[in-house]
Amino acid sequence: MAVHEATRVAPHHEEEHNRPAMNQMGLWLFFVSESFLFAALASARFYIAGFDRPEHLNQALGLGITSILLTSSVCAYLAEAAIVRGDRAACKMYLLATIFLGLVFAGGVAIEWSTAEFTASEPYGTAFFSMTGLHASHVISGVGLLALTYRLLSKGHFSAESHWGVEASIKYWHFVDVVWVFFYPILYLFSW
Amino acid sequence: MSEEFLSRLDKQAREWAEGRHRTKRVALWMAIFLAVGTVLEYGLAIAIDRNVPIMIAINIAEAAAILWFFMHARRAWRSEEH
Numbered sequence: 110m111a112v113h114e115a116t117r118v119a120p121h122h123e124e125e126h127n128r129p130a131m132n133q134m135g136l137w138l139f140f141v142s143e144s145f146l147f148a149a150l151a152s153a154r155f156y157i158a159g160f161d162r163p164e165h166l167n168q169a170l171g172l173g174i175t176s177i178l179l180t181s182s183v184c185a186y187l188a189e190a191a192i193v194r195g196d197r198a199a200c201k202m203y204l205l206a207t208i209f210l211g212l213v214f215a216g217g218v219a220i221e222w223s224t225a226e227f228t229a230s231e232p233y234g235t236a237f238f239s240m241t242g243l244h245a246s247h248v249i250s251g252v253g254l255l256a257l258t259y260r261l262l263s264k265g266h267f268s269a270e271s272h273w274g275v276e277a278s279i280k281y282w283h284f285v286d287v288v289w290v291f292f293y294p295i296l297y298l299f300s301w
Numbered sequence: 302m303s304e305e306f307l308s309r310l311d312k313q314a315r316e317w318a319e320g321r322h323r324t325k326r327v328a329l330w331m332a333i334f335l336a337v338g339t340v341l342e343y344g345l346a347i348a349i350d351r352n353v354p355i356m357i358a359i360n361i362a363e364a365a366a367i368l369w370f371f372m373h374a375r376r377a378w379r380s381e382e383h
Contacts, residue, residue, distance in 0.1 A: 160353075172343055179335045183328050186371045190324035194317055283371045290363045294356045298346035301353050 129273070136277055140284050143247075147288050150243060151295055154236035160301040163227050171297040174217035175289065178248075181210035182286040185255075185279045195269035197262060204259045207282060211252040218245045240292055247285045254278040331370055338363045 188203035218241055227234040258278045261267065267275050338359050345352050345359075368374045 168343075172339070175339055176336070179339065180332070182335075182367065182371060183332045186331070187324065187328055190321075190328075194320050194324075196321075280372050283367055287364045287367050287372075290367070291360050294342055294346070294360060298342055299353050299356060300346070301351050 132273055150240050158232035158236050160299055161233055165226050170221055174214050175293045177210050178214045178286055178289050181207045182283055185282045189279045192272045192275045201262050204255055208252055208255050211248055215245055215248050251282045251285050
């Protein structure tokens, strides 16, 4: 009987012990799979439009929204660092800042879409709208995730010892930022 | 209150303050690094016609910094309690 009990309890305990590593692995595998999707679009940009880009591309707007997204990543880092040391108020403040900057970024992309002098039927336009559209959808979902995290924080969830939800949503935000680090020059700056 | 308790409390407060200071230092240096990288990219795009290799190098450096310092990539291989 004692042996049977030990066999029944042990696997559950082992699973719980491995939970943090499983969480991390699941999240990183998700990032890897999403990377293939973004890489496919990025390579399609060069296949259909080469290194061409319109003369009157709004470079100032591109630089502006890039700066905003990078700043939001710094805020997200500070939010995670705050919950690691148990400072819920600071975590909420930095999360709000990240959400606000994310929304500003999405607004900038919307302005770019509405004022673009090229259309989706042109090769560059196809690449531009598909790349920025897919990225913007990730930004919107990231904002939603961060907003949910903020709400859960407000209700008393998460602590210095247990904050996987905060860490995962912020890592997702950083991933979205990393994608833009490559997309921005591919769309706005590359020339050959 | 015992002296041991007070010294432990003091040690925790110091560690908390040091952790916060370290965090802000990392955030500041990353902000500077990313800002310089972005401005450099923009400047190179204006100044150089064939800029793809150097742009890619800058992009990889920025992405690696975000992965390492912000996303804690090295923790992906470690089992930690959350």
